[in-house]
Amino acid sequence: MKSSLSLSMFIKLFLLLALLDICVSKSVFDFFYFVQQWPGSYCDTKRSCCYPITGKPASNFSIHGLWPNYNNGSWPSDCNPKHPFNQSQISDLVSRAQTSWPSLGCPSSNNIKFWKHEWSKHGTCSESVGLDQHAYFQHTLDLKDQIDLLQILQDAGIKPDGSFYNVSSIEEAIEKGSGYFPGIRCNFDASRNSQLLEIYLCVDKSATRFIDCPILPHSNCPSQVEFPTFGADSGILQLATPSSPNYI
Numbered sequence: 604m605k606s607s608l609s610l611s612m613f614i615k616l617f618l619l620l621a622l623l624d625i626c627v628s629k630s631v632f633d634f635f636y637f638v639q640q641w642p643g644s645y646c647d648t649k650r651s652c653c654y655p656i657t658g659k660p661a662s663n664f665s666i667h668g669l670w671p672n673y674n675n676g677s678w679p680s681d682c683n684p685k686h687p688f689n690q691s692q693i694s695d696l697v698s699r700a701q702t703s704w705p706s707l708g709c710p711s712s713n714n715i716k717f718w719k720h721e722w723s724k725h726g727t728c729s730e731s732v733g734l735d736q737h738a739y740f741q742h743t744l745d746l747k748d749q750i751d752l753l754q755i756l757q758d759a760g761i762k763p764d765g766s767f768y769n770v771s772s773i774e775e776a777i778e779k780g781s782g783y784f785p786g787i788r789c790n791f792d793a794s795r796n797s798q799l800l801e802i803y804l805c806v807d808k809s810a811t812r813f814i815d816c817p818i819l820p821h822s823n824c825p826s827q828v829e830f831p832t833f834g835a836d837s838g839i840l841q842l843a844t845p846s847s848p849n850y851i
C-alpha cells in the first residue's frame with residue numbers, strides 16, 4: 604500500500620518535471636536577429652510612409668527590431684499578453700529611441716504604437732532569457748550604437764545616392780567592417796526597382812554580443828539593388844515636422 608502510493612507520487616512528479624521541461628525549452632529561443640532598415644527604401648514605395656510627429660528621421664539606418672529566433676529558422680511571438688507595453692518603464696530611453704527607432708508607418712504617430720507592437724510581438728519572448736522591458740529596449744538601442752552600418756557602407760564606396768550596387772559587395776563590406784556576415788532583405792520602389800530595405804545581424808541571448816548568424820533570413824533581393832537617397836520629401840504622403848505637425 605505504502606510503496607504503491609510513493610510509486611504513483613513518483614510517476615506524478617516525473618510527469619510534472621517532463622511537462623515543465625517541455626514548457627521551458629519551448630519558450631527559450633536560440634539567438635536574436637537585430638534588424639535595421641533604410642528609411643529611404645521604406646518611404647519611396649508606392650505605399651509611401653509617414654514621418655513621426657517628432658520630425659523627419661535622420662538619413663541613417665534605424666532600428667526595426669530585436670527578434671528572438673530559433674536555429675531552425677522559426678521564431679516565437681506574442682509570448683506574454685500579461686505584460687503589455689508600459690511607456691513609463693522606458694521613460695529614460697524615449698529620446699534615444701525617437702532618434703534610433705522611429706516609426707515610418709502611417710498615419711504619423713509618436714512612435715509608441717511601433718514600440719508597443721515590437722514589445723508585444725517580439726520583446727515579450729525575451730522574458731524567457733531574463734530581459735524585462737527596460738533591458739530589452741536599452742540593449743536594442745546599445746546594439747545600434749555598436750555598429751555604424753551607414754559609415755561601413757560609405758567607407759566601401761556604397762552610398763545612398765540612388766545608384767545600384769551588387770548585393771555581394773554590400774554583404775562583403777558589412778562582413779569586413781563589422782566582422783559579421785549580414786542578411787539582406789529588399790523591397791520595391793514605386794518604379795519596381797529592387798532596393799536595400801533591411802540588414803539583419805545576429806546577437807546572442809544576452810542581447811549584447813554580435814555573433815555569426817546560425818541561419819540567415821531568406822533573401823528576396825536580386826544580385827543588384829538600388830540604395831536610394833532619403834532626401835527631402837521623397838515619396839512622403841504626410842509630411843510632419845515640428846513646425847507643421849500633421850497628426851492625421
Ligand SMILES: *[C@@H]1O[C@H](CO)[C@@H](O)[C@H](O)[C@H]1NC(C)=O
Nearest residue numbers: 628629631673674675676677
Ligand atoms: C523549431 O525549433 C523550435 C524550438 O526547438 C520548435 O518549437 C519548433 O517547432 C521548430 N520549428 C520547426 C519548423 O521545426
Ligand SMILES: *[C@@H]1O[C@H](CO)[C@@H](O)[C@H](O)[C@H]1NC(C)=O
Nearest residue numbers: 686687688689690691692693
Ligand atoms: C507601468 O510601470 C510603472 C512603473 O514601473 C508602474 O508604476 C505602473 O503600475 C505600470 N502600469 C501598468 C498599467 O502596469
Ligand SMILES: *[C@@H]1O[C@H](CO)[C@@H](O)[C@H](O)[C@H]1NC(C)=O
Nearest residue numbers: 661663664747748750751753
Ligand atoms: C548613424 O547611426 C550610428 C549608430 O547609431 C551613429 O553612430 C551615427 O553617428 C549615425 N550617423 C548619422 C549620419 O546620423
Ligand SMILES: *[C@@H]1O[C@H](CO)[C@@H](O)[C@H](O)[C@H]1NC(C)=O
Nearest residue numbers: 768769770771772773826827
Ligand atoms: C558586380 O557583379 C557583377 C556580376 O557578377 C561583376 O561583373 C561586377 O564586377 C561586380 N561589381 C563590383 C563593384 O563588385
